[in-house]
Amino acid sequence: MPLTGHFTAARVEAVYRSESRRVLATLIRLLGDFDRAEEALHDAFAAALQQWPRDGVPDNPRAWLVSSGRFKAIDALRRRARFDASLRLLAEQLEDAAQAVEVDEMEDDRLRLIFTCCHPALPADGRVALTLREVCDLTTEEIARAFLAPPATIAQRIVRAKAKIRDAQLPYRVPERDELPARLESVLRVVYLVFNEGYTASAGAELTRADLCAEAIRLGRLLLELLPNAEVMGLLALMLLHDARRAARTDATGELVRLDEQDRSLWNRQQIVEGSQLVQLALTSRAFGPYSLQAAIVAVHAEAPSAAQTDWPQIVRLYDVLLQLSPSSVVELNRAVAVAMRDGPEAGLLLVDELLGHGDLQDYHLSHATRADLLRRLARIDEAREAYSSALRFVQLEPERRFLQRQLDELGD
Known part of the structure; x- marks a missing residue:
């Protein structure tokens, strides 16, 4: 008709x-x-x-x-x-x-597209741009705005990624079972890069970009629908639990609010419940990995009625397992914060100083900001002031810069 x-x-x-x-x-x-x-x-x-x-x-x-x-x-x-x-x-x-x-074959095509766009042979920035363009249907201009890059730069990344796929004859297929772990890791990394750019932008005037967080979560849901897997569950849970706190991370004027000072009534309880359930499924599968463990850590924070009631011993234990599975300096820094909350600021400061003494994270603003906060709590004001100044030299995101400046100003002259 x-x-x-x-x-x-x-x-x-x-x-x-x-x-x-x-x-x-x-x-x-x-x-x-x-x-x-x-x-x-x-x-x-x-x-x-x-x-x-x-x-x-x-x-x-x-x-x-x-x-x-x-x-x-x-x-x-x-x-x-x-x-x-x-x-x-x-x-x-x-x-x-x-x-x-066939309908089933068309569903497989969606997985083929994701794995092709996230192929490890492509450069990381090309994978992100191509995935957002082809899988998420974002325009070149939208991607450019999200990553604070000129549209021409994003367009070049997409063109180069497509040329690489064509010239290298990268196969348009879902990897075989023995290839899947390595290839899935590349896909999950791209999805989490998209989410992180939305949750804490790498630079610019705004702390978060809700549209990128939503796209990453949509990608995570799609992956879980097409490929049920413990680490896919873990990544989706991690993104949901982080995103659940987004409304409380800034105040009405856009200023950064620390986790222990956030209004927990603003947290999205529906996302916390969903994320926590996914964490449980992932961990009980015994096939979990780093994303599931990170999600478990965020779940402990999300389920605490208040900052004072956070189960810091459990968080330290989870970081210990995470470090065995996926060691990194950033994870060690986060563990140091948890140790400081469990055992006191001096214990945490020893770990942070050891990290910085090895030359790790010297250019990372959060390592200096963490050290400054611990020194402040120990009333070592002159050293705290110096550490905040070091953090300010490396910070790029404007809301974080203003937050660190306020912390420094509060120490007085």
Whole structure:
């Protein structure tokens, strides 16, 4: 039954929001090229705007769009074949290879797209940009704004990543079982990079970017839906539990609020419950990794009724396990903070000084800020003042800079 133009345009827009990334993932597999698939996707939706008002919305819009996009791409190759004979051969190969697309196979295409965009052969910034563009459907301008980079720079990263995939003939597939752990680690790292840039921006005037946090959580949910795995659960839990505190991390004027001073009534209890349940599932699976342990630490904070009632001994124990599994200087710094809360500031300061004495984290503003806070609590004011000044030399995010400056000012002259 024909439909009115206004209704159909709204329907096409809704289908685009819900299905475009699925359709694109399948078109990339069928056409073997990112740019060709994107052009076919746009042509398919343009055809839908023309035909659906006349013929009605098909029973399976996604399959219709895939079929339409593939035929549009083949037609475009034939037109261009007048100038390039190799395109005629490609068009014939694509037409000969045409097969009915199964729904399960289309779901696999979404995983293929994620693993391809996050392939470890691509540079890290290219993986992030390509994933946000192709999997999340963010525009180049939106990605550029999120990462405070010129749109031309982001566009170049995406172009280079696509060229690398094409020239290196990176396989468009879900890794085999024996490859999966290493490849999944790259995917999870990209998703967490996106989240971290949203949760605590690397630079700029705003502490958080809610849209990037939401995109990373959406990616995490998609991964868990397509690939149930303990570390996928752990990463999704970690992001949910961190994001649950976002509303309380700044005050009404945008100033940073420390964890122990946050209004816990502003924390998102629904996300805390969901995140804590995922942590339990991940840890009981016995196949957990660093993301699950980090999520467990954040869950202890989230479940404490108040800062004073936080179970710091449990947090220290979790950091001990995390350090065995995934040692890093930043984890050691975080553990030092937990030790200071359990055993007193002097115990924590010894650990921080040892870290800095090894040359680790000398350029990391939070190591100096942590040391300054511990010195302040020990009433070693001159040393605290010097440590805050060191932190200010390395901080880049404006809300953090203002917070550190306030802490320094409160020490007086």
